[in-house]
Amino acid sequence: MNRISDAIVDLHKMDMEAGKCGWLQGIHPLPKLFVTLIFILLTVSFGKYDLPGVLKMGIYLIILFVLGDISVKLLLKRMKAVLLLVCLVGIANPFFDREVMFRLGTVTVTGGMVSAVTLMFKGIFAVSASYLLMVTTSMEDICYALRKMHMPKMFVTVLMLVYRYMILFLKEIQRMTDAYTLRAPGQKGVHYKVWGTMVGQLLLRSMDRAQNVYDSMTLRGYNGEFHLRCKKRAGGSDYLYVFVWSMVLVCVRMI
C-alpha cells in the first residue's frame, strides 16, 4: 500500500468512525461544534506565558479521548503533518524574546522558550479538539452545524465540495500511480521525465470525474446549496453536554 491509498483509507475510516454508535457520536452535532469552538477560543485566549493555564485545558481532551474511546495513536499518525507544522510556529520565539523568566537549576528559562511551548500546546490542543470533532461527527453533520451557526452558505458549500472532491482527486492519483508502477517495476516514485504528462493527465481526468459528480448532483435537483439536515434531534443530553462543558471550561479558564 502506498501513501495515497493510506490517505484515502484514513479519510474513509474517519467517516466511518463518525458513523459509529458511541455516546459521543450520538450527541447532536451542534452542541459538539459549539463546545469545540468554546474550547478552542478559551485555550487560545490565555496569555502568551500562561503555560500552566493552557495545560489545564487539556482536561477536556483527556476526558473526551478516554470516555469516547478514541485512539491517540491514530490521532498522531493521521495528523502528524499538521501537528508538526503547529509545533514549528513558535520556533523562532526564543531568539527574539531573551528575557529571563526563571531558573531551573543551571538552566535559564527565557520568556521566548515559555511562549514557544505555550503556543505549541495551544496549537496541539486546537488540532486535537478539531480531530475529536471530525472522528465523532460526519462531514455532513459538521456542515449542518456550521450552517446552523450562521456560517455563510458559500463557505459551507465549498467545504463540503472540497471534501468530496479531495477523495476523488486522491483516488485518481492512486489509479495513475498504480498504473505507472505496474509498468515501471523497480522504480522508486515517478520518473521526472513523465511528471509533466502525469500532472496534465491527472488534471484532465480529475476534471472529468468532478464533472460527472457535478452532473449527478444537478440531475438530482442541486442548485447551489446543500440542503443539510440532521437525523438526530437535540434532546436533554445534548443540552446537558453544552451546559456541563461550558461551565467546566469557563471555570478552568477562570481559576
Next chain:
Amino acid sequence: MSILEIEDLSFTYGSLRNKAGNHVLSNLNLHMEDGESVGLIGENGAGKSTLLKLLTGLLDMQEGKVLVSEFEMKKENLNKIRTVIGYVFQDSDSQLFMSTVYEDVAFAPRNYGKSEEEIYEAAMSALKKVHMEDKKDRQIYRLSGGEKKLAAIATVLSVGVKLMLLDEPSVALDPKNRRNLIRILNELPGAKLIASHDLDFVYDTCERVVLLSDGKITADGEAKKILTDKELLEQHGLELPLSFSRKISF
C-alpha cells in the same frame, strides 16, 4: 400515454455547422410509451451515451424536438423534466458522492424541498425497491460493485421518476449480481431505456429493442425479433446474444 417523444434530433460535438465536427446523431426519431422497457443497442461510439445525456439535459439540444412526459426539453423545463427522468451513470462511483447510502438516496428529495418525514419515506421506499433497505447506513465505499449499482438506481427512484435511463448497467457485474439486477429491473414498474451492448442483458430486461447506427434508429421492434436477426446485428458490428447463438449452433 407517451413518456418520451423524440423528433428529428441531431447532435454534433462542437457545433452543428462545423463540417469537421463529429456528427453523432442526425434526424433521430423515437417514441416510448409509459411503462415500456426499451433496449438501446449499437456498437461502440454509436452515440448511445450521447443520446441519454441529451435526454437529461446534460448536453444542450442543438436541433430537433424532445418531449418528456408533457414537457418540452428546454432550459426552463429542466427542473420538471428531471423529476420525471432519471439517469443511472455507467460509473456508479461518479454518481454516488455522499458518505452513506441513505444520505445519497435522500439527496434528491431534499433538493426538492420535502419534509424530513417525506424524505425518509421516499428514500426507504426507493431502497426497498432495490432490496437495499438493510444497507442504508453503509458507507458508500464499502459497497460492492453490484450494490453500488443498486444504490445508484435507488438515488434515481427516490424522486419517483417515470422514465429511467441506464447506461451500460451490467458492466463490471459478476453473474450473480447481474442476475440480481435483471430481477430488480424487471420488478420496477416505470419505463426504462437501457443502453447496452450486453445483448443478453437487454433480452432479459426489455420487450422492445432499438438499434442506433449512423446517428439514427435503424431498426425498432420486438426484442426477440431484432436480437435473433444475425444478419442485421452483424451489419452493425454486433453479435447474437450468447443464449441464441448457442441454441442455433446446437
